[in-house]
Amino acid sequence: MSKSGCPYDHAPMEIFYKSFKTELIYLNKFENEEQLDVALNRYVYVWYNHIRPHTFNGGLTPFKAVNIS
Template sequence: MTQSMSRAGNPYDNAPMERFYNTMKTEFIYHYTFETDEDLNQGVYEYVFDWYNHRRPHTFNGGRTPFEARHSN
C-alpha cells in the first residue's frame, strides 16, 4: 500500500476535491435552504450526479461535461 498524501504542509493531493467542494457550495449549497437531512442528501445527489457530471460544461474539459469527456475516446 502506498500513501497518496504529500508531506505534511503540502496538501497538493487535496486540491481537486477542495476545488469541487468550493464549486458545489458556491453554485448549490448557498442558494437553498434544506428542511431535513434527507432533503440535503437528495439535493447533493442530484447536483453531483445530474447537474455537475452530465449537464454542467467544464472549461478544463474543453467545454464538455465530465461524462462527455470520459466517454469521448
C-alpha cells in the same frame, strides 16, 4: 504523486467543494437531511457530471469527456 503535505494534493477536491457550496449549499435552505440528500445526489450525479461544463476538459462535462476517448 507529490509528497505528503503538498498543497496541490487536494486541489481538485477543493475546486469541487467551492463549486458545490456556491452552486448548491449557499443558494438553498434544507428543512431536513432527506432534502439535503436528494439535492446532493441530484447535484453530483445529474448537474455536475452530466450537464455542467468544466474548464479543465475543454468545456465538456466529465461524462462526455470520458465517453469521447
